Amino acid sequence: xxxxxxxxxxxLAAGVLFGVGLVVxxxxxxxxxxxxxxxxxxxxxxxxxxxxxxxLVTMPAFRLILGRAQPLFxxxxxxxxxxxxxxxxxLGAAIFGIGWxxxxxxxxxxxxxxxxxxxxxxxxxxGLLLGSWxxxxxxxxxx
Amino acid sequence: MENFTPVSAIVGGLLxxxxxxxxxxxxxxxxxxxxxxxxxxxxxxxxxxxxxxxLAGLIGGGVIALLAGDQPLAGITGMSGPVVxxxxxxxxxxxxxxxxxxxxxxxxxxxxxSPRSLAATLVFMLMGALSVYIVRHVVGG
Numbered sequence: 001x002x003x004x005x006x007x008x009x010x011x012l013a014a015g016v017l018f019g020v021g022l023v024v025x026x027x028x029x030x031x032x033x034x035x036x037x038x039x040x041x042x043x044x045x046x047x048x049x050x051x052x053x054x055x056l057v058t059m060p061a062f063r064l065i066l067g068r069a070q071p072l073f074x075x076x077x078x079x080x081x082x083x084x085x086x087x088x089x090x091l092g093a094a095i096f097g098i099g100w101x102x103x104x105x106x107x108x109x110x111x112x113x114x115x116x117x118x119x120x121x122x123x124x125x126x127g128l129l130l131g132s133w134x135x136x137x138x139x140x141x142x143x
Numbered sequence: 144m145e146n147f148t149p150v151s152a153i154v155g156g157l158l159x160x161x162x163x164x165x166x167x168x169x170x171x172x173x174x175x176x177x178x179x180x181x182x183x184x185x186x187x188x189x190x191x192x193x194x195x196x197x198l199a200g201l202i203g204g205g206v207i208a209l210l211a212g213d214q215p216l217a218g219i220t221g222m223s224g225p226v227v228x229x230x231x232x233x234x235x236x237x238x239x240x241x242x243x244x245x246x247x248x249x250x251x252x253x254x255x256x257s258p259r260s261l262a263a264t265l266v267f268m269l270m271g272a273l274s275v276y277i278v279r280h281v282v283g284g
Contacts, residue, residue, distance in 0.1 A: 004192075010169035011193035015200020016207070017162035018174060018246075023208035025155020026148065029216040035146055037275040046152040051249055053156025054163070058254035061164035066255070071171030078171050079255070082242065085262045092241025093248075097267035099233025101274025103220040106245045107238060108176035110231075111198060112205030116218030120227050124220075125180075127231020132181045134232075135239030 006073045022112040025050040030104025030120070037101050092135075099131075163251055166197070175247020176201070177238035241267075 001009075026032040027050060035044035070076055100106050105113075105124045113121040163174040170193060183194035209217055220227055238244045241263050243252065248267075252260020 007170050007193050008196045011166065011172075011196040012200040014162045014166040014169075014174065015197035015202075016204035017158050017165065017200075018176075018197075019201040019204025019206075020208045021155045021158030021160075021162060021204075022201075023155075023205050023214065023217065024158060024212070025152050026214065026217075027155065028205060028209075028218060029214060030218075030220040031216045032146075034275055034279075037271045038279060039272050040276055040280055042146070044146045044148075046146075046148045049149055049152035050156040050159065051245075053153040054160035054250045055253060057157055057160025058163050058250055061160070062167060062251070062254040065164065065168045071167065072169045074171040076171060077167070079173065080242065080252075080257075080259075083257075083259060085259055089241050089259060089263055090266055092237045092239070093263040093266035094237070094270045095233050096237030096241055096244060097270025098274045099230045099235075099237060100245075100267060101271040102233065102278065103222050103227050103230035105220065105227075105230065106176075106234065107180055108201070108244070108246050111176060111180065111201045113209075113218035114202050115206035116209055118218035119224070120220045120222075121218050123224055123227040124231035124234075127228040127233075128177075128180070128235035128238075129184060129231075130228075131232040131235025131237075132177075132239045133235075135236045136181075136185065138240070 003073050010073055018108065019112040021054075022109050027106075028109040028113040028116070030109075033104040033106075033109070034101070037104075159246075159250065163246070163254070167251075173247060173251045175243050175251060177234075177244040178242070178247055181239060237267075 022028050036047035110121045110124045166172050166174045179194045182189055183191055248260040248263040
């Protein structure tokens with residue numbers, strides 16, 4: 001097997017782990033997500049632990065990994081280069097938050113729930129692709 | 144807090160973290176799902192094959208876990224179809240403008256100690272809570 005095949009299999013394995021993690025943690029159940037965001041109601045803090053446990057792994061792991069010269073199956077790390085905390089970032093995060101709170105889906109859990117037999121993840125992803133398409137046609141922020 | 148499920152939350156979170164670490168270690172890529180979805184469908188200079196493989200794994204992993212465990216509420220928003228589509232539209236628009244979602248900013252970005260991701264995470268958490276507050280306690284209350 002060449003390195004291109006290794007990359008594809010690595011992505012598949014990472015996807016499986018991520019999907020199992022999202023369902024096990026119940027993030028793919030919108031009611032669970034909404035119960036976490038509903039701080040004024042019958043608050044369920046479970047999802048704070050999902051993020052906390054994930055960070056418990058990624059914080060030390062990313063530090064170790066990014067200390068290496070390059071990843072195993074690629075010539076370089078592909079990291080975001082934009083460092084600006086600008087209006088585009090904050091407005092985008094705000095719009096995302098509103099949509100997240102509206103139905104209880106963020107992108108990962110919706111994809112992981114595509115095989116649940118429910119229509120909602122499909123409808124949500126249809127809207128997501130449409131919204132992303134629109135955002136991709138907006139003019140870039142002036143520097 | 145009778146619906147609190149700390150064990151499954153921690154186990155699931157550890158798996159998600161392990162996945163993000165694996166993708167960075169092996170492929171040098173950030174496990175940001177909104178970016179992976181967009182990058183998979185749009186034609187550009189970026190390679191798309193690994194993104195489709197990751198998404199296939201994400202769906203397959205979800206199916207495996209759904210078959211293995213009892214999760215009657217998985218995938219059910221309880222909202223009408225048009226509302227679900229609008230929610231998706233806002234999430235697609237917002238994550239593209241804000242360059243990331245819960246995974247890219249919340250898990251990978253915070254692990255890299257990125258101030259940009261910290262700002263984004265605080266804003267979408269706050270607005271998510273505000274959105275639920277308005278829907279449940281102002282409009283629905």
